[in-house]
Amino acid sequence: MYGGGNSFEHLDLDRSLENEDPQLLAEFEARIARGEKIEPSDWMPALYRKQLIRMIEQHAHSEIIGALPEGTWITRAPGFKRKMALMAKVQDEVGHAQLLYAAAETLGKPREKMIEDLINGKSKYSNIFNYPAYTWADSTVISWLVDAGAIVNQLANSKGSYGPYCRALDRICAEEAFHLKYGHHSVIHLSTGSAKQREMVQAALNRWWTPLMHFFGPPDKMSTHTEILTRWKVKMSTNDENRQQFLDMYVPKIWDLGLTIPDPNLKKNETTEKWEYTEPDWEEFKRVINGDGPCNKERLAVRRRAEERGAWVRKAIMKPVEKPVTPLA
């Protein structure tokens, strides 16, 4: 899973490109314009490498941290069907992290370093996972709608220019289709179930709506401009485009289930064909991104603890097995 909006801060374009060989740069841009993929051993501008590492790394972190809010519901999933599906779903997310760390490693940053930066708070992950999953219904809303949002982002990014990232995303998107189906089914069962179940799922949707709107990042008019990243096919769509696409695909499906979206202003403008909505609180978004959300500390603490508990294992497997020395005589 992965949300936009926090990937491309601190662009210092003029300075970043002044050391690049203009001819190599022109060839590189021409290849991308022709729709070719850039591979790990190909020449690339330092800025391209840096932004891709940042983006893929954040995406990988989002998968591994994203496993936590739903992961806590595996041991409580109601019934065999849900228990097995949720185990498989969260396992996929960990697998996505593995794939993405490997893709980022092709650009020169080792997995250990990336995880270290995650734990130290140096590198970010999708903001949405800093919110708690209070009930089973929250976990189903995550599986359906957070994954739906992630698919919108990931499908766009899979058309990007960096080969290893695109290939990882192709595999990830295939699995996400199953997540979406699982999440949708679970939400359908709740919203067509008993009064208690309907109440649970509506409450969960109310809690997750703002984080979902935040998920795609700040409105384009508030974002730093990223033309060069668009030209290099690093950034494939804008935050508003992704948000509009999500609303277009999922608001009707949510309404179909008889659920109420907690935004009285949400409607599609038939003339512009765009969704209109109340701007979510972007100050809250900034606060949470900067570490002050309901679960930031807990999420990082869980990850840090897992790293500490597993350190002896990683140390042991780095050590080659010693063959007993056979005396020569």
Next chain:
Amino acid sequence: MNQLAIKELLYKIADDQLILGHRNSEWTGVGPTLEEDIAFSSMAQDKVGQSLAFYKLLHNMGENDPDTVAFMRNAEQFHNCQLVELPSGEYDFSLIRHFLFDFAESARFRRLSESSVKDIADVANKLKGEIKYHTMHANIWIKKLGNATDESIERLQSALNYAFPYALGIFEKSPFETDLIENGVFVGEAQLQEEWLEEVQNVINQTQLILPTVTDEEIKYGGRIGKHTNHLQPLLTEMSEVFKIDPTAEW
């Protein structure tokens, strides 16, 4: 053939798998490496899936449906051995438990695939293939960590010392033991334990670990007749927390 005897046999297999699968799933998202995180989840899924196959056999014999059986019973109604209900602890214990248990299960399925009860033989035959990957996984890791650093060897040894009396409890005899053996349903726990011990010893011999000696009194029996450690009920309470909000609802 005594149906109760067969049911008892199926319940202990299914309950072992469900509870261990549940425990192994606790590693999801927090494993020592991403690869092990994924491996433990795969094994957890296999275990829970396999338990479902056995609960379905029981359902065909007139027991309640699998969800009700798994999510609505109390600890005293579970037939699993105590080994599987112990908290997952650190990776050293989880790995040792997986090693000890899965070798026992692999021996059990191998023997059950020759059972005179065709339904049981069919399921066992199918699961024999799945469990092969679990024992392979355990093998690789025990050999690796059992020969690596002082810390990894020490950790595995103390986990082994702790787990071994519980592992022997896997082979607690059923009240219907002779019945099962005489009717060719199952070769019996004593024979199974012997085969298991040989395989386990063989792997341990390739490491710097030592299999502890355990007296009969130290063996942790009781699980098969519903006597459990105080770790099982909290696990079941957690597992059924959502299900019990409305057991008649579809989730």
